[in-house]
Amino acid sequence: MVTKQAVERRSNRRRLFAPVNFHSMQSRESLVALTRSGYAGVRLAGHFAMSEMSDRELVSLIALLRDARGVGLRVSWSGDCGALEVGCLRHLDPPRQSDGTFAWSAQQGESLVVRRGPTFLAVEDTRYGDRRRLDIDRSEPAAAVLDESRWGRTITPVEAASLHALDLHDLVFRSGDYCVGIAVRQGVWCV
Numbered sequence: 001m002v003t004k005q006a007v008e009r010r011s012n013r014r015r016l017f018a019p020v021n022f023h024s025m026q027s028r029e030s031l032v033a034l035t036r037s038g039y040a041g042v043r044l045a046g047h048f049a050m051s052e053m054s055d056r057e058l059v060s061l062i063a064l065l066r067d068a069r070g071v072g073l074r075v076s077w078s079g080d081c082g083a084l085e086v087g088c089l090r091h092l093d094p095p096r097q098s099d100g101t102f103a104w105s106a107q108q109g110e111s112l113v114v115r116r117g118p119t120f121l122a123v124e125d126t127r128y129g130d131r132r133r134l135d136i137d138r139s140e141p142a143a144a145v146l147d148e149s150r151w152g153r154t155i156t157p158v159e160a161a162s163l164h165a166l167d168l169h170d171l172v173f174r175s176g177d178y179c180v181g182i183a184v185r186q187g188v189w190c191v
Contacts, residue, residue, distance in 0.1 A: 017041040017076055022048075028067040028149055041074035048095060051082030055176030060152040062173045063180045065092040067149075070184045079103065088170035088182060090127055112171070114146055114183035121146050123171060123183050134169060142166050146181035155179040 018039045025031070025042075034042060050058060068075045069092060079095030081103045091112045094102040115122045121143050123134040136143050141162040145155065154177050155163070163179065166172045173182050 017043040017074070019043045019045060021045050022061065022064070025064055027151060028071065031064075031068050031071050031073055035071045035073055039073065041076060042068060044075065044077040046078070047098075048077065048079035049082065050079055050084050050095075055178045056152040058175045059173065059178035059180045062089065062092070062182060063151040065089070066180065066182055066184055067151075069093070088127070088173065091184070092182070112183045114181070114185050116147070116185070123169075125169070125171075125183075127170070134171075145172060145179055146183060147185075148181060149185075151180070152178060 016039050018034050018037075018041070020034075020042050022044050031042070048061065050061070053061065065075055075093040077093070077095050078097075080097055081095070086104050090104050091110050094104045097103055110127045112125050112127055113123070115124075117138075119138055121136045121138060123136065123146070125132050125134070136146065138147070141156070141159045142165060145159055145163065145166065155174075159179070163172055163174070166181070167174075171181060171183055173180050
């Protein structure tokens with residue numbers, strides 16, 4: 001039998017944010033472990049000047065935001081975007097800027113989700129109003145970018161050539177030779 005105190009302890013634990021160093025987070029599995037430990041989110045240490053980060057670090061940061069949302073964690077972080085185009089990231093947790101405002105604001109209900117099928121990836125996007133659905137054949141090189149789970153991976157020349165369609169739909173975030181699909185991948189629910 002579960003006592004009222006146990007339920008309250010569990011409820012309080014779910015509201016906690018784990019303080020973490022960005023460089024100590026290596027993958028989605030690190031985030032899954034935090035979720036299983038009962039955390040509601042992570043608080044990234046430091047201030048991130050996104051326009052000054054290396055390409056690999058920047059893409060890894062966006063992948064962390066995406067994967068945290070995918071496992072049900074919120075991310076509290078501080079940063080500045082500079083001239084970086086961030087309109088396609090509105091479904092992810094924004095940084096708090098130096099002046100205390102958020103770099104971008106998510107409208108309630110905005111989402112970008114990818115679900116895995118046996119031969120396709122189904123992307124549902126509500127960031128721009130009406131729901132739109134895109135089906136991407138898993139045999140296409142671009143599908144590998146959307147399905148990728150490693151952070152900060154260099155894209156191959158074949159993938160780079162096939163990313164035009166994903167760019168048109170704001171489904172990827174690119175910096176230099178690095179790229180990450182920004183759709184939140186459903187399928188891992190730990191709580």
